[in-house]
Amino acid sequence: MNLKLRWFVTFAAWAVVLTTVISVLLTQVASNQIRQQAGNSLADVAYQMSDKLERGMFERYRDIQVAASLVAKLQLENNTEGMQRLLNRLQTTYSDYAWIGLTDAEGKVLVATQDLLEGNDVSDRPWFRNAINDISYVGDVHPALLLEEALAAEQGGEPLRFVDIAIPIRNAEGDITGVLGSHLNWRWGRELESSVINTMKLGGSAEMILVGNDNQVVLGPKELMEHEISSQALEELSLNNSGYLIETWDNGVTYVVGYAQNRGYRDYEGLDWKVIVRQPLRDTFAPVTELRKNAILVSVVVVILFAFIGWFSAERISRPLLEITAAARALGNDPRVNKIPMLRDYPEVNDLSVALNTLIQRVDDKQRQLTQLNEDLDHKVRRRTKEVLKANEDLKYEIAERRKAQLEREKLIQELERQASTDALTGLANRRYFFEHGDRLLKRAKRQDQPISMLMFDLDYFKAFNDEFGHAAGDEVLVAVGNLILGTVRETDIGARTGGEEFAVVLDSTDLEGAEMLANRLHRGLNSLKFDSIPDDRTVTMSLGIALWDREENLEHLLNRADKVMYEAKQKGRNQTVTASS
Known part of the structure; x- marks a missing residue:
């Protein structure tokens, strides 16, 4: 229309x-x-x-x-x-x-x-x-x-x-x-x-x-x-x-x-x-x-009167626009036309004529500048070619430098393998490190006749939490929990992320009373955490199980006992601690 x-x-x-x-x-x-x-x-x-x-x-x-x-x-x-x-x-x-x-x-x-x-x-x-x-x-x-x-x-x-x-x-x-x-x-x-x-x-x-x-x-x-x-x-x-x-x-x-x-x-x-x-x-x-x-x-x-007024008004408005359109189409096709006619039927069309002629002048100026730029670019390419040939000598030196960088890379790989024993997201020990060093801790405690306690906990409703707020919010929570554990346990203890939202802590020289005190500190610390990606009215809780080490059991058995009572805590309503019986 x-x-x-x-x-x-x-x-x-x-x-x-x-x-x-x-x-x-x-x-x-x-x-x-x-x-x-x-x-x-x-x-x-x-x-x-x-x-x-x-x-x-x-x-x-x-x-x-x-x-x-x-x-x-x-x-x-x-x-x-x-x-x-x-x-x-x-x-x-x-x-x-x-x-x-x-x-x-x-x-x-x-x-x-x-x-x-x-x-x-x-x-x-x-x-x-x-x-x-x-x-x-x-x-x-x-x-x-x-x-x-x-x-x-x-x-x-x-x-x-x-x-x-x-x-x-x-x-x-x-x-x-x-x-x-x-x-x-x-x-x-x-x-x-x-x-x-x-x-x-x-x-x-x-x-x-x-x-x-x-x-x-x-x-x-x-x-x-x-x-x-x-x-x-x-x-x-x-x-x-x-x-x-x-x-x-x-x-x-x-x-x-x-x-x-x-x-x-x-x-x-x-x-x-x-x-x-x-x-x-x-x-x-x-x-x-x-x-x-x-x-x-x-x-x-x-x-009817309004319709006729609209028809004649449209005639007066559209006529100069059609003339400008015809002139614009002829630009570049008809050598006799090199600008838009200056029409003064009403102020707006006059302004349009001026604006289009100004635009045409700018396009012509840009075209001339582009021609000059192409000539300058061709000159620069020829000069650059000479510079590249001269740079072959420099390339040999660069190859030597790359060999040196390769040696440094190999050293870095070794360092990364060392870091492989640490959970990349939370900074806690990973499962491999946990079992290797946990067994050593049990052997030393057995020699020195010291108690060992195991804390096993899991974040409540973490999968639903991830689905609601996204994995970025979930990662923020996991990092905060990792920092909470690192800031709560001692250097002689081993805190590890053993699964997606599961964490375990081996407490050196700690009986059940000490383990329960530490569990309460973890609960309080988690409840006080604030997250950028989570509304303030939403809190993150965990279910925690505690097991005291029996001198005759290995680390895996101890971990399983703590894991079992942790699920008892979940069944009892979550956000609480359950201690395994001796």
Whole structure:
């Protein structure tokens, strides 16, 4: 791939990466902001609806309380006609009162709006039973029983729903003489829902759901009416009065859900109504989808623009480089070309032209110097030839000197043979020297009736040590152990390296006590050693066996006894000394 095409692809690739990152970040930020704004907006609508419901119910509750006090006065005056006018006027003032009626203490309707249900017995109705027992009653949304046939025509066949409010009536002595009850038409709730949604300017896909204290829907979409729903929002309302969340409902649609609950207003305790406002997530994120489409279009335009910028930039950069390349290839082939053209398209190519011409000049200078050097060298060779011929006489003298060196070499070989009795690595006696001089030491001890002790020891885990740290580290340890032995034993003792990591010491005129003392010194000395090739937390230990010489045994037998107890030391855990029994 040439520079021009590579530059074009690079610009395009960077444009794709940058526009993709920016688009993703923008849509992500927009999604988060829209999610939060939509959630807060829906939660605010739910709160407004809940607040208006509670305030509206408080006002109706106060209406009936005031009416009850007026009815009680009219009842004392036995003014039935006045009571009838009062109830009709209250219904006229607020048309959502579907029915208002006064009962006696037995539950018989005495006076009612529009004369509905007068004379009927309502003693089994919850509103009457609670009020007659001195409980101001507000009942949740429920179907109409006695009023359904009388009022159904007004609703065009739609099932009637009511909210009950009932207040006890008392005489001058404070005794309950009856109940003033009312049925508030639930169309009031539907109208309030429309008012709030229109005021808050929610989209057509937003739905409001009012849930009663039994978790049944009392206001909302037809498919949910009088059904118990399960929503995480209901659980959240037990912790917070309002908020929002995103969840998938039983219909498989994911919604942004705002929720709120106001628990009463002033002395009205409320009906534990919970308001939920939901909107499909796809409708909420419609602006984000549009933003994403626009971002993709802009990204395509930016990528194309960057690609063309890269193409023209590469053209401007590569053209002078190609001219310099052509000139460089012509050097030496075309006699008309003897330097690189000076191009000034941009500073870097100008510097390159200067640098290449400087290099060419240097090469020419070196070529001339090389020619001169060859001539000088030829002259020196001829002169050297003469000197070599003259040196033949000196060669005879050199041969004589070599003969002398040969004699010195033979002496050196003899010295090396002497040194062959010493271990080259550790400086200790080798096995041959150990046995030759050890036997002499035993013979002398037998003549002089002196004790002899044998120490045999082996470095613990030395093979694994070599494998881990290398043979150079192993040699360092062996040299250090050899120096430790040489610095610990006496000149009359014999310390030897008998194997790879095995060492033996014959102690002249030494009993077991002395041998054990020396063994302890060796242990301590080895433990204190530090090595350049080994970490400080790794130590080198040895297992050591001691045997006291029996006057009738030879050196090899003594060595075998010491070797045997040395392996007993290894079997017992290593890094310790075991003494052979007599």
